Amino acid sequence: MLSLVGLGCGLALLIVLAMRGVNLFIATPLCAAIVALTSGLPLLPVEGQSATDLVSTYMQGFAGFVSSWFFMFLLGSIFGKLMEDTGAAESVARWVVDRIGVRHAAFAVVAACVVLTYGGVSLFVVAFSVYPTALSLFRAADLPRRFIPAALGFGSITITMTAAGSPEIQNWIPIKFLHTSPWAGWQASLVAAIVMAALGQWWLNSMIRRAKARGERFETRENDPVSSRSHLPSPLLSLVPLLVVLALSFLLHERYHTGALIIALFAGCVATAALGWRYLAQPGHALAEGSTGALIAIGNTAAVVGFGAVAKAAPAFAETVTWITHLPGGGIVNAAIAVSLIAAMTGSASGGQAIALPILAPLYLAQGVDPGQLHRSVALASGALDAMPHNGYIVTTIRAICGDTHQAAYWPMAAMTMAVPTLGLIVALACFALGLD
The missing domain is CATH 1.10.287 (Helix Hairpins)
Structure with a gap:
């Protein structure tokens, strides 16, 4: 107790x-x-004893995350900084504003994230790449910048992270346990994605309109990139590095998995520097700033993972997981509830799946539950309640990348990354109940 x-x-x-x-x-x-x-866990390791202790467990979780994701964070941060310093991000932003108007600036940010995440760029680093463009778009449209994290999160971890066909790990973890394909339950997934996209964009635009009606505007900060350049690279040329990242991550994902992202981001950095070299006044500064940003971002996320590792070692955690995964009843609805609750506890969509599926898969498959429906339900459920304030992606995006605070930015982001995905899960479950796979 x-x-x-x-x-x-x-x-x-x-x-x-x-x-x-x-x-x-x-x-x-x-x-x-x-x-x-x-x-009852020891705080410090004791020589000769194998008991789980606080320091060792915390650091195993911390160091394990850094070991797995360091190069993705590093190259993603440098890529975003090069896009910013060469003016490529601002060039794309101006082009978008000129073509679709400032009223659709938030939609442009969401669309960019959707394309990159569904193309294979890890959601952990998409924000690095898109943030400079988002900042320029919101500045040009005079929109409150505290909604940038919500737009980034909506495009990265709502519509595409758990959708059928997505290369993100949250869509691939169930394959190991259910022997399905990444396209499992694609029809219900498509309906859910359309509903989430329509409702989410309407809600995001409504929140921004109400904020502007209260007098909120874009607030320039001292460390913002220069926005009054007269000489910028062409918009089409500025899109090339993004297309390089998208194409390589998509083409190489099956063969190299996470290694494909390292290759794609490195190529994106090279392409950005090569195409925008004449606009890059201080290349060394861009590399230094990008590297520092990556360390802060991955450190924040790894700290939360370290806490999660200690929480998992607590006896109460195992007991709670057992209770959640054996709720009365059965079927995909109970599985979805179980994964949602575990993901909320861990603050991690992938963590929720990794903990729940070894227990849920044999239990529900033995009941005759359709593996494809279970795959899609579990995937969508993992992204419904995981975006708690301590979630690694949330902390990294709000603080390290956007330089904002939870007080200002979290609630709009929670609406996009918790309420909207929960609705999408309900829609998918309804589709399955109606016989649509």
Whole structure:
């Protein structure tokens, strides 16, 4: 019982601290210590003993994430900085505004994220690539910049992350356990995606309109890239690096998996520098700024992963997972509820699937549940409630990339990345109930 109380208190405190803007390098070890103390886990490793301890478990989660994602974060951040410093991002932004008008600036940001994530660029680094363009678009349209994280999240982790055919890992994890294909349940997935796209864009535009009616406008910051350049690369030339990243990640994904993203982002960096060299005044500065940004971003995310590793080691966590995955009833609805709740606890869509599926897959397949429907339900459910304030993607996008605060940016982002995906899950479940696979 004490372990359960500690787990709940540690998670609740982490959410509160994240919302208040407390540094995650301080908040996550503190909250992990609460979980460890109430769960009987030693705080420090003891030589000769193999018992799970706070420091070792936290650092295994922290270092494991850095080991897996460092080069993607590094190259993604440098790519975004080069797009910014060469003026390529602003050139694309001006072209978009001229063609579709400032009223559709938010839609342009969402569309760019949709194309990149569905093309194979990891959602963890899409924000790095699109943020400079988003900033230029919102500046030109005079939209409140606190909605940029919501637009980035809506395009990256709502419509495409768990859709049929998506190359994101959240769509591929179920394949291992259900022996399905990434296109499982594509018809219901398509209907859900259309509903999410329409409702989400309407809701995002409505929130921005209400904010502008209250007098909110774009606020320029001291460290913003220069927006008054008279000489910019051509828009078509500026699109080439984005197309390079998209094409290579799509073509190489099946063969190299996450390695394809490293190749694609490196090629994107080279293409950006080569095509925009005459506009790049300080290449060394761009590399240094991009590298520093990557370290901050991956550090914030890894800190949350470290807390999650300690939480998983608590006895109460295993008991809670067992209870959730054995709720009364059966079928895809119960599976979706179980994965949603575990993803909310861990603050991770992929983590929710990885924990739940080894238990759920044999349980529900034995009941005769259709594997394709289960695949799509689990995938969509993992992205419904995972975007808690301490979620790694949320923290990285709001703080490290956009330089904003949870108080200002989280609630619009939660509407896009929690409420809208939950509706999409409900739509997909309704489609399955009506016999549409």
